[in-house]
Amino acid sequence: MNYDFVVVGHGIAGATLAYTLRKQGQQVLVIDEPKANSASRVAAGLVNPVAGKRFAKSWLVDTLLPYADSFYDELEERFKQQLFIHKPIYKVFSTIEEQNNWMAKSAEGNWSEYIGATYTQSTGQDPSVQDQFGGIMIRKGGYLRIAETLDLLLQDLQQDNALLPERFEMDQLRLTEQGIAYKNITARHLIFCEGWQAVQNPYFRWLPLQPTKGEVLEVQTQDFNPECIYNKAVYVVPVGEGRFKIGATYNWRQPDELPTPEGKEELSERFEQITTQTYQVSRHWAGIRPAVRDRRPLVGRHPEHAQLSVFNGMGSKGVLMAPYLANLFAKALIEGTELLPDVHISRYYSLYYDYLKHHNPEL
Structure with missing residues (x-):
């Protein structure tokens, strides 16, 4: 069988990328070993536009969040199920210092799009909540019913005979002038979306x-x-x-x-x-x-083997990041458009050449 793209892995990154490529008319095969405790399935699928103790907007949130909303709306319409649950996030202050940090931060700019209310003492709405220092109510938060979403997308692949439910065997992969060959499969391009297991991938283990x-x-x-x-x-x-x-x-x-x-x-x-x-x-x-290491995703082609790419490294932010970045990467692969420098693995090419010097792998 011949495909345009083979996607290895069907966590939130691989699932979103495979769906996006298929939507753009590409012939895609997903290879994924079923696993109940993958990071995506264990995660709560949380989207929080204001992250961390420093009260900073999540990276690129003004772009990522509207795109993610639209993407999950599209999936809900397709599958006739509610998948993304919109809920405010009550960020409870742990100390008076944390409250003071927020008051100083909130004076620096307009937060009205993401902050619904600030409380300097307990809201009193639920006596069991321990919020004596108050907190902030964050708007536009929520969570994806991630296991259900992945299952629906897997069913979609199965119906189109576009899923190979098995562990990817690296020793069966061959690089060719036309792309790649794997067992009885050929494709123009292969994309690794393996999550943490990329540390064992001989082509991408140099990534941090x-x-x-x-x-x-x-x-x-x-x-x-x-x-x-x-x-x-x-x-x-x-x-x-x-x-x-x-x-x-x-x-x-x-x-x-x-x-x-x-x-x-x-x-x-x-x-x-x-x-x-x-x-x-x-x-x-x-x-x-x-x-x-730098809390940015890892996206892009291998520095020497152009038929191989990686789409990975989204940590706990995959639900927020994956839809927009999948669209950006699909366009780069199909049309040759540019990726964001912040996510392109070219920022780590120096590690690849250091890796070659020390290991001299026969790739």
Whole structure:
């Protein structure tokens, strides 16, 4: 079988890119080993336009957010299901210093598009919420029902015989003058969307990926307000019927996908700093995010093998970033347009040449 593109991996990055390429009339095959605890499936799929303790707008949010909204609206129309849940995010101040930091930051510019209200003391709306220093209500937040979205896109691929549900075997890949050959498959181009496992990819292991383990809990509690997402050291996302998803930890030292008692304890303690509600832990997951040293995605062609590309490194921001960047990359691959310098892997080409000097791989 001959294709225009082979996409390896069907997390949020690979799924979004494959959908975008297919929408533009390209023949696409996705190769993906089914895995229940992939980082995308474990994640809460959160979109937060104001991130971090420094109260900065998320990178390129004014561009990424409208595009993501439109993309998920399109998927909802296609599949006749609600997939993106719009909810405000109540960022609870942990200390008076954090409150003061926000008051200083908010004086620097117009935040009205993303901040609905600022509270300098408890809102008093839910006595179980521990927000004695107040907080800010962030607009235009929400979360993607990510596992359901990926499943629908997989079904779409299956219906068109565009899915090979197996582990990609690197030793079966051959580079040709026309593109690539893999088993009985040929294609003009292959794109790796493997997430953290790119650290084992012989063509792209030189990229500065930092696999970061994250653990997530699902808890059951009946009387906690489900009208907003809470954020205070962890996020607390209402997912329906008294269930809340709590996450996530950040662990660079244990690059495995096994839930730990320490992770459960950390998340439980932080949840208890937000609410006094009693709760029961119903589920506990762990996954590995593909984080990058400079916190920008890794997108672009291999410096020597033009038939190979990477679309990766979105960390915990894949739901927000992937739709716009997938469209940008699809145009670059099909029409030869330019990528954003901030995401292009050319910023790390020097690492590739250092890698060749030290390893001299036979690629």
